[in-house]
Amino acid sequence: MxxxxxxxxxxxxxxxxxxxxxxxxxxxxxxxxxxxxxxxxxxxxxxxxxxxxxxxxxxxxxxxxxxxxxxxxxxxxxxxxxxPLFATEQVIAAWIALIASVVTTGLVAVIAGQNGTGLLPALAIGSLFVAAALVLALRAHTRRAALLRRMRKLTGEEEA
Missing domain, CATH: 1.10.287 (Helix Hairpins)
Known part of the structure; x- marks a missing residue:
């Protein structure tokens, strides 16, 4: 010993x-x-x-x-x-991106609708950005949850 x-x-x-x-x-x-x-x-x-x-x-x-x-x-x-952040930074970045893309898409859609300059293209392009940000947010949450599960298992907080 x-x-x-x-x-x-x-x-x-x-x-x-x-x-x-x-x-x-x-x-x-x-x-x-x-x-x-x-x-x-x-x-x-x-x-x-x-x-x-x-x-x-x-x-x-x-x-x-x-x-x-x-x-x-x-x-x-x-x-x-x-x-150690356990992917918290990725979750926060994904939420900033998601909120920014949703708000920007909404603003562009309102302006396009008021001006009559093509609401459909504005919504289509904005939806692509929103979808990409949503995928990143889901991926970040999944990664964070996996890291936290692993940490709990290593520290004995979770029964194997």
Whole structure:
């Protein structure tokens, strides 16, 4: 017998897995930079427009600003994590993408319907984006659930 202290399964998992992989850090930096760049671009374009803009144009600028800030916030949040995330970051990114695609599709469909410029193409293209985001969200939730099941099994919280 050795006098070394015994490590729990959770401590072993924490020591074996780095908090964030290089790939995850690169994705986080990309989301942060893209979000910040998008925010600066949209806000400066919005502020530089002459005269009062129509309400729906103001709404579009506001929504694109919110989406950009959400991606910047996501990237910043991800970079500050020092614990295993168990695919939480993928779930959050998928939900941001799903919400953005649904709202954008709705806005484009309303504008196309009001202008009479082709509601069907707007809905068809928007639906493709919504479907892709939905698939990513379902995949992220499934992956997270599998990782959490594996963690519970390794830590003894779940009977084998």
């Amino acid at each position: 050795t006098d070394e202290p015994r490590m729990s399964a959770q401590e072993m998992i924490d020591r074996l897995a780095p908090a964030l992989s290089v790939r995850t850090r690169i994705r986080a930096v990309a989301a942060l930079l893209a979000g910040l760049a998008g925010t600066v671009f949209v806000v400066s374009l919005w502020w530089s427009e002459p005269g009062p803009l129509p309400g729906r144009t103001q709404l579009a600028f506001a929504l694109f600003t919110v989406f950009s800030v959400a991606w910047a916030g996501y990237g910043g949040w991800l970079l500050t994590r020092r614990v």
